[in-house]
Amino acid sequence: MSAKKNILVSSLIGIGIAAVSSCLVSLLLLAKGAGSLTMTVAEYTQMLAGIILVGLGFGLPSIVYQNDRLAPAYQVLIHMGTGCLVMTLVSFWTGWIPAKAGFWSAFLTIAGEIAVAFIVWLIFYQQEKKLARKMNDRIKQLKK
Numbered sequence: 001m002s003a004k005k006n007i008l009v010s011s012l013i014g015i016g017i018a019a020v021s022s023c024l025v026s027l028l029l030l031a032k033g034a035g036s037l038t039m040t041v042a043e044y045t046q047m048l049a050g051i052i053l054v055g056l057g058f059g060l061p062s063i064v065y066q067n068d069r070l071a072p073a074y075q076v077l078i079h080m081g082t083g084c085l086v087m088t089l090v091s092f093w094t095g096w097i098p099a100k101a102g103f104w105s106a107f108l109t110i111a112g113e114i115a116v117a118f119i120v121w122l123i124f125y126q127q128e129k130k131l132a133r134k135m136n137d138r139i140k141q142l143k144k
Helices: 003-032 041-066 072-094 103-143
Strands: none
Touching (some): 003 041, 003 103, 041 072, 072 103
C-alpha cells in the first residue's frame, strides 16, 4: 500500500473510532441521567471539529508503526503521546473536560479519556499480534 493511501486509511480509521467513541459517551451520559444533550449549531460544529481533530491526532501518527527502524516503545510513545496530547487539548477547547467543576473532576476526565485511548490501542495491538502469530505459523508450515 502506498504511503498516501496508508495515511488516508489511518486518518479515516482514527476519525471513525473517535466518532463511535463520541456517540457511546453521549449514550452513556444520557443513560446516566444527564437529561438532554442540547447545543447550538456553533457548539455542535465545534464538537464535530473536535471529533475529527482527535481522530486525526490518533490516526495520523499511527503510521509510525510502519517504520521498522524505530523501537516498538518509541512507536507507541510517538503515536499515543501525540494522540493523547491532541485529545487533551481538543477536550479543553470543546469543553469536554469540566474545567469549571474543579481540579479533580477535570483530572479524572482526562485520566478516563487516556485510559479509553489505551484500551482501544490495546485492542488493536492484540489483533495485530494475533495476525503476526498466524502469519509466522503459516510461514513455518510452508517451510516444512
